[in-house]
Amino acid sequence: MNSRVFKNLGSFNTLEVFEKGTGALLPEAYKKFFNEWIIQKPVAVHYIxxxxxxxxxxxxxxxxPVQDTPIPMVYAVESNNQxxxxxxxxxxxxxxxxxxxxxxxxWVPxxxxxVIYSEILDKYMSVVVTDRTINLINSNYGFDHYLLKTPACDLKSLLALRLKRRILKDLYDECPAFEKGSEKHKRVMLEYKKYLESYTREEVEWYGYTFPEACKxxxxxxxxxxxxxxxxxxxxxxLIEKLKMEENKKETDREDIQLSATTSWLHKMNPFGSKQET
Incomplete structure (x- = not known):
């Protein structure tokens, strides 16, 4: 993943990366994202x-026979920030x-x-995009809808995956960018809360990390x-706990002695008390 150009992300062998080392300790939540990002077949873009x-x-x-072979593509490192x-x-x-x-x-896009606007984050962001990205945002009626509807294998960009994780976290936290209970807060939650049905809180926490990042x-x-x-x-x-226990014990013993002495004096001073038989 640190190479200069990502030629084939699907070359990962999941049986190897999740069976030894730190990869064997990764939770199922990350494995679900990894399958969506690497294993799942992306939508055809440059061919029919x-x-x-x-x-x-x-x-x-x-x-x-028809040879349906996808066109091999190269993904530059710069595309991860776009x-x-x-x-x-x-x-x-x-x-x-x-x-x-x-x-x-x-052939380069x-x-x-x-400038794109995230309604959930309530932020404007200056990003380098392609014409297809703009068309997808418009066809999905907003940047947030585009990210939340698109699987990781079609987003590809690490920037897009991190933004999606941030958006999902804010949805789980009920959109802290807005004042809770305001009209805009209610409208945004009502419009986007449906996307949380596909993710648990743990899955959101592990979403969008590369394999080295997940291991770290x-x-x-x-x-x-x-x-x-x-x-x-x-x-x-x-030592402090032991001293406290000893102090409490001394205090309890002192109270018991005082109570016993008071009871004895009251018994002697009570004229109506029962006399001991001789």
Missing amino acids: PEVEKWKRNELTGKVK LWGGEGIIQGFIKRSKYNRRVPHF TLRRT KMEALLAEQKKLIPLKHIYRAN
């Missing part, structure tokens, strides 16, 4: 997938005329900087649980 398995040639009449809407860089060849040899060529998060949690306490603090706390 073939539905039929066989196709007849209209000229020759021959029937041939929103490309599932688009990538296509590497191929181009022939400018029938008399020239074909030459290598890269058209990038432009624009898990190691930090384990270190916090096994945090060593200096022995002097333990001995001091035990």
Whole structure:
């Protein structure tokens, strides 16, 4: 994941990464996100997938099997800080005329900087996007709807995944960006709360992390649980607790002695008390 270019995120072997090392300790919540991000098949962007398995040639009449192979794409590191809407860089060849040899060529999406608005976060953000991203935001009637409806395998960008995690957290916290009980707060919660049905709180906490980031998060949690306490603090706390118990015991004994003495004097001074028989 630290390489200069991400060529094939689907090359991860889940049986290996989740069976040894820190990966074996990761919760099911992260495995669910990992499956949505890496294993799940993304929507076709740069090609039209073939539905039929066989196709007849209209000229020759021959029937041939359809080879539905996705176009390999390259994802630049910079795309993780931008929103490309599932688009990538296509590497191929181009022939400018029938008399020239074909030459290598890269098709790069058209990038432009624009401002997007998150209604849940109540923030405007300046981000580099593609035309497809803008079309997807408009077709989903807002940036928040676009992120919450789109699975991780189609978002691809780490920026998009982190924003989605932040938005889901704010939804669980009932949109702290707005005054609780206000009209806008009620409207936003009513419009977006339905998306929480697909996630638990734990799944939201682990959503959007790369595998190395998830391992670091898990190691930090384990270190916090096994945090060593200096022995002097333990001995001091035990000593203070022991002194408190001894002080309480002395106070209880003192009260018992005073109560016993008071009862004895009252018994002697009571003229109506029963006399001991001689």
